[in-house]
Amino acid sequence: MSDxxxxxxxxxxxxxxxxxxxxxxxLGKIISGVIEPDEGTLTLGARHLVLRSPREALANGxxxxxxxxxxxxxxxxxxxxxxxxxxxxxxxxxRREARRRFRALAGHVGFDLSPDDLxxxxxxxxxxxxxxxxxLSRNASIVVMDEPTAALSSDETAALHKTIRSLAxxxxxxxxxxxxxxxxxxxxxxxxTLRDGRLIRTVDAKSATEESLIEGMxxxxxxxxxxxxxxxxxxxxxxxxxxxxxxPGVVDCSxxxxxxxxxxxxxxxxxxxxxxxxxxFRDAKVSAGRVRLGDAELAGHSPHRSIQRGxxxxxxxxxxxxxxxxxxxxxxxxxxxxxxxxxxxxxAAIRERRAVSKVLEKTNxxxxxxxxxxxxxxxGNQQKLLFARSVMCSPSVLIADEPTRGVDVxxxxxxxxxxxxxxxxxxxxxxxxxxxxxxxxLAHRVLVMRHGRISAELSGEDMNQQAVLxxxxxxxxxx
Numbered sequence: 001m002s003d004x005x006x007x008x009x010x011x012x013x014x015x016x017x018x019x020x021x022x023x024x025x026x027l028g029k030i031i032s033g034v035i036e037p038d039e040g041t042l043t044l045g046a047r048h049l050v051l052r053s054p055r056e057a058l059a060n061g062x063x064x065x066x067x068x069x070x071x072x073x074x075x076x077x078x079x080x081x082x083x084x085x086x087x088x089x090x091x092x093x094x095r096r097e098a099r100r101r102f103r104a105l106a107g108h109v110g111f112d113l114s115p116d117d118l119x120x121x122x123x124x125x126x127x128x129x130x131x132x133x134x135x136l137s138r139n140a141s142i143v144v145m146d147e148p149t150a151a152l153s154s155d156e157t158a159a160l161h162k163t164i165r166s167l168a169x170x171x172x173x174x175x176x177x178x179x180x181x182x183x184x185x186x187x188x189x190x191x192x193t194l195r196d197g198r199l200i201r202t203v204d205a206k207s208a209t210e211e212s213l214i215e216g217m218x219x220x221x222x223x224x225x226x227x228x229x230x231x232x233x234x235x236x237x238x239x240x241x242x243x244x245x246x247x248p249g250v251v252d253c254s255x256x257x258x259x260x261x262x263x264x265x266x267x268x269x270x271x272x273x274x275x276x277x278x279x280x281f282r283d284a285k286v287s288a289g290r291v292r293l294g295d296a297e298l299a300g301h302s303p304h305r306s307i308q309r310g311x312x313x314x315x316x317x318x319x320x321x322x323x324x325x326x327x328x329x330x331x332x333x334x335x336x337x338x339x340x341x342x343x344x345x346x347x348a349a350i351r352e353r354r355a356v357s358k359v360l361e362k363t364n365x366x367x368x369x370x371x372x373x374x375x376x377x378x379x380g381n382q383q384k385l386l387f388a389r390s391v392m393c394s395p396s397v398l399i400a401d402e403p404t405r406g407v408d409v410x411x412x413x414x415x416x417x418x419x420x421x422x423x424x425x426x427x428x429x430x431x432x433x434x435x436x437x438x439x440x441x442l443a444h445r446v447l448v449m450r451h452g453r454i455s456a457e458l459s460g461e462d463m464n465q466q467a468v469l470x471x472x473x474x475x476x477x478x479x
Contacts, residue, residue, distance in 0.1 A: 001026050001197040005040075008142070013164060013174045015184040015205070018194035018217050019408040021378035024177045027194070028144045031175060032064035033057030044142075058084075061141035065148050069127040073120025078102040080119045081133045105133055110159030124317050125152055125269045132160065136167075143167060146177045150406050153269040153434065161187060179408050181210045193217055218410050225413065226441035227420045232261045239428035240311075240397045242280060245289035249275030251452040252289070257397060257428040262419065264443030265432045267472050272452035273432045274316050277399045281313040282306045293397065307336055312395035314386045316402040316432075322386050323374045330356050330370040333388045340392075355392065363388040364414055380411025387418060398422065401432040416442060436465055448472050 001023040008014045008031075016024040029035040031042070033051035042049045044060060051057045054064065071080050078098050079086075086098065102115040111129045119130055132148055145164070149157040164187055167174055178184050184191060188205040193216040200216050240257040249272045257263050265273050278284040280291055283303045291298040293309050303313070315321035323332050333356045334341050341352035356370060365384045367377055374382060383404065390398055400419065404412045419442060423429050433439050439446055446463050448456040448471035456471035458464075 001030075003040075004194070004197075004199045006192050006199065006202055008173045008175060009190075010141070010173050011168055011171050012189040013168050013176055013187050015176045015178060015188040015191045016194060017178070017181070017184055017191060017213060018200075019378075019380070019410045021196075021380075022194040022217070022408075023197040024194055025146055026197075028064065028146050028175060028177050031057075031142070032062055032144050034064075058138065058140075061138075062144070063135040063138045063140040063142070064144040064146070065131050065135045066146050069124070069131055071119045071122075071127050071130050073118070075119055076115060077113050077117050077119050077122070077130055078115035080130050081105070081115075081137055083134065085137065101137070102133075105137055109133060109136060109163050111156065123270065124320070125156070128152065129156070136163065140172060142173045142175065144175045144177070147179065147406055148176075149178070149180065149183065156269070157183075179406065179412075181213050181409065184213070185210065195219060214409055217408065225409075225416075225437070227413075227417050229420075229442070229444070230424065232258065232444035234258070236260055239294065240280075240430075241292040243290050243292075245276070245279055245286060245291065247275065247279035247284045247286045249452050250279050250284075253279075253449075253452075253454050254289075255447060255454070257430060259426050259428055260423050261445070262423050262429045262431055262443050264439035264446040265430060265449060266436060266439045266446055266468050267449035267455075269434065271449040271472070273449050274401055275452065276449065277313060277401050277430070277432055281311060281399060283313070307393050307395075310394070310396040312336075312390040312393045312398045314390060314398070314400045314403060316405065318382050318386055318405075323382060325375040326373055328371050328373060329360070329365070329367045329377070329385060332374050332385055333359060333392055336389050337392050356388075359388045359391045362391055363418060378411075380407040380414070383407050383411070383415065384418070387415070395427065397428045397430070399430045399432070402434065403431060404433070404435070404438065436468055440465065440468070 004027060016027060018024050026035060030037050033054045033056050036052060042051065049060060072083065081102055082098050099115045106113055111133065113126060113129060119127065135143060149160055152160060164174055176184065176187060185205060185208060190202055191205050191208055191213065192202040193200040193213065195217060236259040238256055239259050242253060242255045245253045253276055267273050275284065279286055281303055282298055282301055282305065285301055293311055298306060298309060319325060330352065334352050338347065341347055341355055353370065363384050365388050366381050374385060377385065403419065404415050407415065419429055419431065431439060431442055440463060445457065445459040446468060447454050448458065448468055450472055458467050
């Protein structure tokens with residue numbers, strides 16, 4: 001980041017946008033005390049601040065909701081929300097008062113969470129709600145929100161938007177870092193665009209459009225959000241067949257996936273989409289039903305066996321379930337198929353580098369070195385790193401759960417192009433996404449889930465937003 005200057009006003013929502021690696025999160029971390037700037041000044045009101053830690057920022061009324069969840073798994077939800085600001089007398093915490101305060105705050109925000117649930121057992125979306133509530137409980141003068149709605153449902157997102165507007169009306173300044181341009185336009189008063197660590201421009205949100213924002217972020221126009229969708233061959237061979245599958249969070253689900261087809265799975269958060277993916281992949285205990293890959297059945301409880309048979313899964317959270325963030329790019333890619341790059345139990349370094357280099361090029365992962373830790377890559381490149389690992393497996397079927405979560409519009413298009421190219425080459429692909437436009441823009445058919453069941457299958461002219469939402473909210477579920 002170089003020579004960035006901006007003014008954030010009280011009582012307004014100021015958005016920061018840009019591609020992954022543009023400097024948005026870095027600027028947010030400087031404001032919140034995580035990173036000390038090399039030069040320049042940070043002024044709050046009439047005071048010059050030198051923030052050396054998030055604790056010092058918090059003491060000055062600056063709180064942050066980070067892109068990745070920061071909960072303590074062994075504490076309850078309420079204990080996480082009031083961590084560091086507990087109500088206590090002579091060292092004794094008043095748990096009843098903490099629960100009362102928690103329920104009042106949860107009701108105000110619109111989140112349905114139990115104060116006594118163990119935070120480590122929550123789903124990804126609920127963990128993010130805990131982070132949001134912790135920040136909101138501080139009554140801060142500046143709230144930095146880094147992708148706060150990435151893991152929330154549409155109803156939960158709408159509730160948080162009301163909270164953000166309420167914060168601004170009460171006089172707080174909200175710094176919103178988001179890849180959802182529609183969210184930025186609907187919430188923000190001012191929008192700052194960053195590119196390659198430099199400030200491009202700051203504009204009034206009322207004068208901006210998605211097209212103008214994209215052009216500023218990329219330095220060029222983006223003619224279409226999604227690649228051209230080639231028709232699926234309805235007579236193509238069946239690659240994956242799921243029959244009456246039941247598992248934790250999954251009830252009697254059946255589906256068929258053909259060669260070259262992209263099958264979308266939609267539904268509300270908690271509908272069972274990720275649970276179905278894990279059950280198919282054999283990463284969850286299946287209580288009934290069967291999965292056939294090609295002409296053979298997948299049995300038992302072994303993701304490793306699934307990978308060997310040609311089934312790959314990109315999980316919904318690259319941090320919690322996907323990448324080894326402290327290990328190198330090379331190790332993260334070769335991890336899934338060490339048998340291909342080893343000899344007599346030892347990894348053949350030259351063979352590994354050649355194999356990894358080939359899949360990195362195919363998936364367009366941008367890394368200065370294969371020895372670079374995964375945590376040093378941008379969010380978009382981390383996500384593409386998961387695709388590279390999957391390509392390393394040479395799968396016939398790929399399940400991509402939230403394939404573009406937390407990546408910018410340019411990286412999204414690159415991932416969309418990659419998925420379409422994979423399907424064109426004959427792979428069968430299942431795309432699970434909370435973004436309805438993403439499912440409709442990529443898929444040839446869409447399955448809608450509700451309460452662990454498949455409530456509808458849509459294709460052709462019936463595959464539209466209204467039909468998907470109607471099936472997602474329907475009271476009568478087929479199956």
